[in-house]
Amino acid sequence: MASSIHDLARHLNISIGTVSRALNGRADVNADTRQRVLDAAAKLNYSPNQSGRSLRRGATHSIAFMLQPHPGDQQYGEPFFIPFLTGLQAKLAESGLDLIVVMGAPGDYQQERLRRVVETRRADAVVLAWTRREDERIDYLTRVGFPFATLGRSRSGGKSYPSLDLDFEKAGAEAVDRLVARGHRRIAAIRPSLSLNFGYLFLAGYRKALGRHGIEVDPGLIAEGFINEAGGYEVTPQVMRSKDPPTAIIFNNDAMALGGCKALAEMGVKPGHDIAVIVIVDTPLCSYFSPALTAFRPPLEPMGRRLAEMLLASIPAFAGAEGARIIREVWPLELIARDSD
Template sequence: MGIKRLASTLGLSIATVSRALNDHPEVSMQTRERVKAAAKAIAYSPNQSGRSLRKGRHNTVGLMLPPKGSPQHHNWDPFHTLAEGIQARIASEDLELVLFQSSDPADELSRLKRVVERRLVDGIILAGTLRRDPRLDYISEQDFPFVTWGRSLSGGEHSWVDFDFEVGIAQEIGQLIAIGHRRIALVTPNNDAMEGHLMRHGYRAAMRRHKVSVQKEYLGRDEVSERGGHREMTRLLALDAPPTAVIFQSDCMAVGAYGCMQSLGQKPGVDMAIFGGVLTGELAQYLTPTLSGFSVNLRPLGECLAEALLGHMAGQTANLTGINAHQLWPLDILHGESDGTAPA
């Protein structure tokens, strides 16, 4: 049954029924309740496209994923779980989630401009932030609600939720030093990803705090992939004084390092301590030895991002239910067998 027949059944005008369904103050409470009860009884659902045109809204939230082939997009699992959390939160507001992804970084800004200028969604969450991010410089100048998964030097003051990389790295380095490691390497993405900058900053600060010198050759950068991890481990093992422990940004890089060591007759976790960084999925527990790394629950993080964005969409300051405009998300260390051995 359409709104015309619903109005006819109630003996009301179409305009009155429409206003009642949208809680218009010009319609009495008694009439609103009567219309809603009748609509519920016949499972009436308003035409969403018509409502969007009238309200100037689409009742959708966008999530812009990193471009295919970029370091941040190597593994889809974390974004899938994050999207589940976002969808779970916005569903209570009768909103839907739309995903956007570009084929390469060069097209990403153009796509964002199309989304914003055509108002294809009511608000957007941007992932995979860079230290200098042209997307944020652009969108911060628009009258458009957005939040980011990750920090950046771009975009001025804006709301973000990000992993607490500095604290997480400091905790792992403290544990490695406590069992005797001093030659500790760090391998991060080879692009301008903000997470790489934060991990290197946390690494340097922690090493200084423990009065351990930072060797330039122990700071490696490569693509976030098994291939990148294999290349970096090959380079590190060829040094005159190889590190006794290596911290990787991601578990996929650690997998490549495992393969490199095993091809040379060395054992991860025995001949060298390996820390897998941010763990995605269940991969870590099926490696031999089991891989240590940062365990994160991305579903509630997605809900947090959605909460912040809803605040901006409502014209607030992203402070609903105590969610701050800037929030650091804790990284918990999941202890496996790969990083608990003292150096030989």
Template sequence: MANIQDVARAAGVSTASVTRYLAGQRIRSEEAVRRAIDELGYRPSQVARSLKSGRHHSIGVIVPDIANPFFAGLVKGIEREVRPHGLQVILGNSDEDAEHEEALVRELSQRTDGLIMAPLSENDQIPNLLGEHGIPLVFVDRETSTGPDVDRVLVDNAAGIRQAVDHLVDLGHTRIATISGRLDSTPGRMRHEAFLAALAEHGIAVEDGLVRYGDFREESGREQMTALWRHAAPPTAVVIANNLMTAGALVALGDLGVRVPDELSVVGFDDLPLATLLDPPLTVVSRPDVEEGAAAARLLVARLTSTEPMPTAHLTLPVELVVRGSTSTPPRSVATP
């Protein structure tokens, strides 16, 4: 395979001249260099293409936890959508760390044509940082309350929680607990507020001891579920704000010897790859992770290819309650007469 040195020798010029030509600069031996490239079948590297076009032919994707299966599906949808456009995906994992997130944004804004990201906090200053670089940005799963308005794709978090609470109330539960995620994040705040509102709509008082707070990680789900079950009057049902915390909660329940759903009904937000293989299969609020990623990618590609100003797009995708075997009527000893 020919390289830039081969082109320079065939054209009788220096490699510096070839580099300037590939970068779009005028040189005296343009015809000789062009002919050498054609004859040798030389294909510029990605770096050389970037120099000439001013584009990187790649996009950056920043997620808060690469170990979360939801974000794996999200990235799959993004990659599937941008690949036909000749774009590569460079993935960054902020690992729920604000400083690392900022470092990733600074790095990827120099190496990509645009970014799709799930910001850690609604108070994130990232939009202002990207505005300095003029980098197109799409928020996915989360958004911020500061900086310029940007494209975003969310799911109907509130509707999902309402469906979960309605389902449990229909089964006869009144002692319903929750393990919420980070309240400074969009999904954490929306799901928490929706849970409180749904209980109020059903005339169910909120007990402080039945409202617990995690951080979207598995260990916090285990810790908070243990605390809930050791409460003086444990709940008969629990709604858990994401998949990893649900996994942790199920581990805790197994360690405590709690029978699901005979002693406690469990609903998780986000489906799990093995949810149907659990015993019992898990009732979940399922959201379209692949399509959510694909929708965000379509918005970014439109920004990258449009020659006209575009209005900001705010998309909200529907969710679905999938009822399986982890929910049932409350134990007889606490069932409502």
């Protein structure tokens, strides 16, 4: 099973150097010999040992995505990533790169696992998600000079690394606009910790839009919970018990909305009927919920592909002739109107 380049060379009676050159498509090898090598490689089922190759080349030809069970939760956060990873992997594969997903241990917010990946040189670059406003991972990676890209931004938004984010601020504002246009003025916002940057951005858009409409921000209508079903469930009653309860709620993600709607149901409040509900980040859940939830849909698969491009473009070793460059993009979210608002 473990056929090495030596086996190939012995089998063909030529030197390993020639075999390697033939396999790697170098110019200085006769067309005949190349073909013989290729045939033999197919016959012997040869494929290069990754460790040997990485060691020699000083590159692993793989990119790591850091996947983290979110603090305070083990279940949520990942269905979101699957289409994204599909796009990421597809684009990386076009450049002959492997995508590996590294599971973080719960709790340490990836510092330990990230260090491990970097220090043992398991990947040539990493992709981060769940970016925080102050993100120690970003600091670490820039400090040690390890290539990376982020899905999401951090506060500094430094120009030193590529990032692709969604325009949560605009989505927050648009949600408010839409609700105000439908006559709502008591609009609640259920969001995760502001340390998560998308929560921060959402709230900024929410505030700005309310201001634009001359509506005063009522702190009693803003609540923070864990970014999962339990969080939404726990926190929604708080805003509903406000002296002057909301007639509409904007949830920062689908899981919180699900929990929130559960709480509403228990209070006898029906979304789309007694109260308007809008969700910022759409998943299939939203469309199959009853009532179907109006939500902002991110184009996850294209985002994955794009971030792969941006990452590769930022790394000299992978960037083509035009040289490395840092790209930062913010994509709009598209509202899918359904039955809940």
